[in-house]
Amino acid sequence: MSNQPSVRVRFAPSPTGPLHMGGVRTALFNYLFARKNGGTFILRIEDTDQTRYVKGAEDYIIESLKWCGLEFDEGPVQGGNYGPYRQSxxxxxxxxxxxxxxxxxxxxxxxxxxxxxxxxxxxxxxxxxxxxxxxxxxxxxxxxxxxxxxxxxxxxxxxxxxxxxxxxxxxxxxxxxxxxxxxxxxxxxxxxxxxxxxxxxxxxxxxxxxxxxxxxxxxxxxxxxxxxxxxxxxxxxxxxxxxxxxxxxxxxPLILKPQGKGKLSKRDGDKLGFPVFPLKWTDPETQEVAAGYREDGYFPEAFINMLALLGWNPGTEQELFTKDELVNAFSFDRVNKSGARFDPEKAKWFNHQYLIQKTDEELAGLFGPVLVEKGVVPPPVDHLAKIVALVKERVSFVHELWEQSSFFFVAPDAYDAKVVKKRWKGEIPAFMDKLAVFFKNDNGLWSAAVLKEEVSKLIEENEMNFGGVMNALRLALVGGSFGPDLFTIVEMLGQDEVVTRINKAVSELG
RNA sequence: GGUCCCUUCGUCUAGUGGUUAGGACGCCAGGUUUUCAUCCUGGAAACAGGAGUUCGAUUCUCCUAGGGACUGCCA
The missing domain is CATH 3.90.800.10 (Glutamyl-tRNA Synthetase; Domain 3)
Structure with a gap:
């Protein structure tokens, strides 16, 4: 018989404002330790300072931890045998x-x-x-x-x-x-x-x-x-x-500023453009708004993963952990003593990793609302998933999917001036005209592979430069020099749209 | 100022007396890609300094320096 008392840990924040990401990490380590040891994780609100009480802060704390997936066993919401859980x-x-x-x-x-x-x-x-x-x-x-x-x-x-x-x-x-x-x-x-x-x-x-x-x-x-x-x-x-x-x-150990001296504060976030709080927070007094990881497009799993590696490491080269894996691997033996400087770039990298792990259908589901916001009626999920698949490798956030794929939904309303200068010259406009006619009269299979072959032939016959034509065509279709494989774009845009966009570019760029 | 804590690449870190000091982010170069991004390969980049202990210190001890926290009828 073991007479070891079962583990009971508490996260005890003060409701004086939004919960700082350092606080979230403290809660996370408490949570991991509790779960690892089959113990109990308690939330206790430390509101003994009446003068610093901020309305909404307690709800904010609870919602933040919920978003992070850190569930409590006992606390002001769910109760427990050791209550009340508010010091007041x-x-x-x-x-x-x-x-x-x-x-x-x-x-x-x-x-x-x-x-x-x-x-x-x-x-x-x-x-x-x-x-x-x-x-x-x-x-x-x-x-x-x-x-x-x-x-x-x-x-x-x-x-x-x-x-x-x-x-x-x-x-x-x-x-x-x-x-x-x-x-x-x-x-x-x-x-x-x-x-x-x-x-x-x-x-x-x-x-x-x-x-x-x-x-x-x-x-x-x-x-x-x-x-x-x-x-x-x-x-x-x-x-x-x-x-x-x-x-x-x-x-x-403390979480330190990305640059300069001292511990991470709200001001650093404002200055360097990254969130310091898990959720967006509007100060009830000043109406001042502070950015949140959730609203900025971070996945809670990525946020938690990033936070766990700030001060703790598994001793292996693994960097990506599910919550269960974290619970399993966690130990205080491997928590560092020294403060860790926060790196916003690495936080983005973590989010990118989680984003590319998601299935195209999942991402399509998340991307839909972004399209609606942009005034676009989302296409069927399977079609949207195809688009997402083409561009997800190059973004860190769901909302960035728009910047990489907007041309699939709306024709470019402007052309990148630098690209125009470099690519739209000489024989190009005349040839683009021919290309439009070619596409318009194309009766073959409208597929990337076939089109590529046909267009290559056309380019050869006209003694044009392949790369030059491709870049000009890309400019006409997407408005710049970015995006996935060009013939895939041509295929997905469809015959009519491709012809329309080329004609539009020719008439606008001369 | 006082007390306490900390100190490996720019950053997060591995390392527990003998290693070409490893990985990741970021950065740079080359390759792939008709573009951009991805991807692949490669590269630059660290043991704060000084004394010990030891055959041998990044690893142990001490000192110095630097950094941080605290120093409230705040948490």
Whole structure:
């Protein structure tokens, strides 16, 4: 019999805005670890900061993860045996735990106002120092440790605003913990300060809420971003102060900007033209719109695949993974310690890979709505699939299919000037006229192979240059020098359309 | 400033004392393609620096440098 508790992990975002792709990756690694170990994946909304609450953010988070295919086992939507799953709805219990800590002598009440603390910080800064609310300063601050009990009671009776702070142990020691990614990490308690656990507004801070909830929800592994590493010792100390078993921690490396310094931010996306968020987001205050991977045409599987390889690798040369393959291959042993610079180009490459893996019929189905948007009535799926097959290798997104194949649906309304200059000259216009007549009178089999043979012969008889004619014909049919095999285009366009387009080019280009 | 974390091609990374330091994206060249793209082949491109340990360090230790995170009654 194994007495290993089954794995329970949580993704705990704060609904202060759209979910960043770094957040999606954190959720993904939690998900992969849970699924790999037959564990439970929990969503917990960390909305303890009322001032930063953003309307719609929670729905956005849930929809984003759903789009990514990361299903939760427990959360605010589906419930579970450890609810509620929103910290605001768990509010009642936190004070009780803060009080428990005070009873045990691990926490105390502090009356210093935010302004006073600001002042203290400014003064220290002017001195070239940093203010720290710790064992050296706490006796000169306003709190239940420094003030007589009667005065504290009096203030409490008057409902004076106060917070509850953690009391860092005075006995200096080294707090060590084994991180799943980083190995042994250690801190000296003498470097740590008395963090606020419970705020004057009656809500806990992240530190308290997170420890209490993870304990109550029986979370076994805390997998979060590296930005939390510095508060790990506080959390370890909190578990110890409560007398609880602590979970195992894993601090993920950050996702960095494609260029320049620092972690990836919304601004980088705007500047370099790629999404930073999974879904499009409209700020409810400013109406400002931020691009999303979904709306930009990325496949969720490609997005997830790309994200998984940012900081993790399988140790093999495989780069394309289905979600199940990721679950199977995933391990924290193979998660890197250092931050990973995000490469938008590689993200596109991943999407291209997923796109060409799809069947022509699937892509035709996805392409249909794009055509409708362009004002084109989509042809039957089998015909559309044929067109898609000709051009899919050259695009990364479904919407790019249009740029590569629009001439199959509408005649070119303009001719690429550079190509005109280079290809439409000399004997060409006269010969194109002949070619139109030839096509018009053609009674043979209208197929690429046959047409190619016939046209080749015609070119030879007229002592024209094959390449030159082909390029001019291409110009007439598609408007530029791009597209798949020319005779395939001729075949698919059909006799009448080909003749019409050549005549139109001759009359417009002279 | 303080604390902690990190450091292999431009980027993502493989590598756990002895390798021509491998792959992928991107880039360049050649070939194929009547065009463009695809595709194929090839190429340029990295162990931050310095001390140790060792017969031998990309791999282990230390120092330096660089980068990053945190340093809020935000998470």
């Amino acid at each position: 709805e768990r509010k009642a219990q936190y004070r009780e735990y803060a009080d428990l800590l005070m009873e045990k002598g691990h926490a105390y009440i502090a009356f210093d106002t935010a302004e006073e603390l600001d002042q203290a910080r400014k003064e220290a800064e002017a001195d070239g120092k940093t203010f720290s609310y710790d064992e050296h300063s706490r006796m000169s601050m306003k709190n239940s440790l420094s003030m007589p009990k009667e005065e504290v009671d009096k203030l409490l009776l008057e409902n004076a605003p106060h917070v509850i702070r953690f009391k860092m142990p005075e006995q200096a020691e080294v707090v060590e913990d084994e991180d799943m990614i980083r190995g042994r990490v250690s801190f000296r308690t003498s470097d740590l300060d008395d963090k606020v656990l419970f705020k004057a507004d009656g809500m806990p801070t992240y530190h308290l809420a997170n420890v209490v909830d993870d304990h109550l929800m029986e979370v076994t592994h805390v997998i979060r971003g590296e930005e939390w590493l510095p508060s790990m010792p506080l959390h370890v100390l909190l578990y110890r102060a409560f007398g609880w078993d602590k979970p195992i921690f894993a601090h993920l």
